[in-house]
Amino acid sequence: MTAPAPTRTEGAEERLFSRAYAAATISFAAVMFLTGFAALAVVPMLPMAARELDGVPLYPLVAGCFVAASLFGGVLGGDWADRAGAARPLAAGVVLAVVTLVVSATSTTIWQLAVGRFLDGVAAGMIAVAINTAIAHAYPDRLRARALALMSTCWIIPSLAGPPLAGLVAAWWSWRVVFFGLAALTVIPSLAVVVLLRSRSWQAPLEKPEPGLPEPDLPKPDPVEPDPSEPDSSAAGRASRPTLVVAAVVSVGAAMGQYAVSGWDVRHLLCGVAGLALLAVFVPRLLPPGTWRAARGLPAAVLLRGLTSGAYFTLEAFVPLLLTTARRVPPVQTGLAFTGAAIAWAGSSWLQGRLQGRVSRHRMVTAGALVMGAAVAIAAVGTLPGLPALTAAGAMVLAAVGMGMAAPSLTLLSLTHSPPDRQGYASSAMQTSQNLGQMAVMGVAAAVFNLFLGFGSADLPAYAAAFGLLLVPSVLAASLAVRARSA
Template sequence: MDGLFSRPHRARTTAVAGTFVLVAFAGLALGTAMPVAVQELDGLSLYALAFGGFLAASVVGTVVGGGHADRRGPGPALFAGLLCFAAGTLLAGTAGSMPPFLLGRCVQGLGGGAVTVALYVVVGRAYPAPLRPRMFSLITACWILPSMLGPPVAGAVTERLSWRWVFHAIAVLSVVVMVVLLRPLRKVGPPEAVGTPEAAGTPVGETATRRARAAVTVAVGAGLIGYAGSAKGRQALPLAALGLTLLALSVRTLLPPGTLRARRGLPSLVLLRGVAAAAYFTVESFIPLMLVNERGISPTAAGMSLTGAALSWAGASWLQGRPDLPVTRERVVLIGALVHFCAAALTIAGVLRALPAATAAVGLVVAGFGMGLLLPGVGVLTLDRSAPDRQGADSAALQLADNLCSVLLVGACGAAFNAAHTRAGHDAGAFALVFAVAATVAGGACLLAGRVTAVNTSDPRAEEKEHAPL
């Protein structure tokens, strides 16, 4: 069997890897600069919304990009996503106040969602099943160099020049990747059976337009919930109620039937992805802020916790991609969930001043190892159980669950942090509360990890059953 860098796959593998290097570098660099940016723009109370807005907009990019990739191939969705991501990064980097900064983050999210789901479709459509675990390992390995360079370089630039230079550099790199690496990915076309809603990855009776409208409704609802977490006074409760109502009206349209009930098989895979990612992303979002504001650590040193987490994630992903694993992939996912939960619990202790500040950073590093086992396994199982003309829709469902659950949890934790916030340097209780909530959610992921094995994959109608309505 040909390898990832054999002649048939070399150009495509290099293009996918290069794009993920950009995604990794952007995420780590911008995360390092974010605490300084929101402080300079006098927007500490909107810190969680800066992440939540990105994730909410990603919902639209994910759904629209996934549907377009199923119908037309992933190339156009990738091109549009990179262009949108660059524009949003430039807008945020030139913002003089929080409103345009938040708008830029939303435009970033719109593009980032389309890029990620398009790349998932490339993996599912252009590589045979035995190569997919190795491809996911390579994708995770793409975080190694950015994790070593991104936080320290972004921290140094932020301290010596300005956080704006970090955003401007990411915008330029996005355009470079779009120009240089897009051509090999354009060669991956749509599946042969196109022209019907079913072939485009859209459930029977729905159109791409309806799914796009549902995605916008979900994104608005998620954004309102995220804003409610940062709002003060009596505004918060009505905003949160309206946001939850919008989510309830539309989210079922975009997820496999049975997802919200944790039905065994594909629905539980999708929900597990969302719950686990939400817990991890919440911890990852607040640890740099805790280290800088509560412990007085420099942005460069705080950013190194992201480096350690990315390296441990890459190591675990390489481990799960080995062809000689002694356990099933479902068991690997369960082990990853358990490690993630234990690490999330450790971050609570990292808030205590009696312990070194590195305790919280260690918790994030161990959590990264757990996620390196869990997320690639979920991605491989999902692609294996998806028909070629549903890989975009099912990959979009994974990303949607990831983004939506993260928006909800980050928004809730942002509200909890604001309620418990006193002043910088005296917020140990507020941070402990945030990490305790994240650890509880990570515990829920452990329960979901036990529900991904029930579908009989030897049954030729297993995939049909997983998508059948209740």
């Protein structure tokens, strides 16, 4: 028996849904794009602002409080999305982003600038988690992977074009113009998102059963066979939801750690010890139980996000420093390395979206982590004096290929392991792990780097040691990826 052909009304309705999804995707992408610019474009002119505001000693706090605050923003957005849907935290996040840019632009003291950057981090965390949750709730399976890949690539161009453009604007006019300009550019996409979220039409499913046929039994992920040696991590994950107070304490602890590196007196030492103590006590409460031992399912996916993000962003920070200070590479060539990495990440992220259903997600994570491990090895070899100076620059491009494969795959795995009413929590846990991974791996790499310099070693061996350390998170991610698989 053949199913009746769709009527003209049904065809028009499906076209309406398609246009609604397109409008939603464009609005989400625009907000993520401008959020990336607000996070990254201001980096080159923050030292100018700190000098003008007589706050150079507090520059580490201003530079690092954005990442610390995004921890709280991610948990806030995830908890809010689980309770009331993704619309409200996303609308609140985009409005807060505009307000905080104005706060930073009108700064009269270094502490006001720090508050502006902190609040901007809260807004960025809320936006990222709310958008991922909205896509998970409303998009059909055939569009979800590509939409998440697009959201990931929306941070690539800001990381490439944002810093030099902001530097030029600050040099020609003022660093305040950068903040005011970003606020003005963010207003229109923010209004578009708020209007879009007031309309529920875009959340109607595209996949509808044919008239006269029973409701299709949509495939659902089968549970992974439990490991008898481990407790049920999925049940444990439902047992407790991280509180906003805990998230705020973790953000404060991370900010205290950033403040501690701005000086070497007793006050800064005490802040550093207190910050580490707060992180050690409260960070486990923000992550799914079993994260540190890579329990199967969501805990493993969350841990892998921290390992891969830490390795990649630390490599991205140290390679330009190596090229500029030790190898004396012209800034234009260093900028081309960022261009290559941006293109590589975008291409790799697009490819993994096209491979949905053909390659298991956990195998994609394994491949991405191995590629990043190879990139780290190339960066370490690139410190040898006999090799071309730009050898390490190629490591950035190769690492971006691996990260473009791993990051969207881990996001999809985390959503697969979470029921619909817990996908906001899963997104916030991934965001928390990413931020913690960046701070932890970069901190350890910097400690190793400074340790070698303290022993009187030359610059190149110190860089080689820091790059060699990054093999640890890369190899761990590759070996543990199977524990995040979905049946």
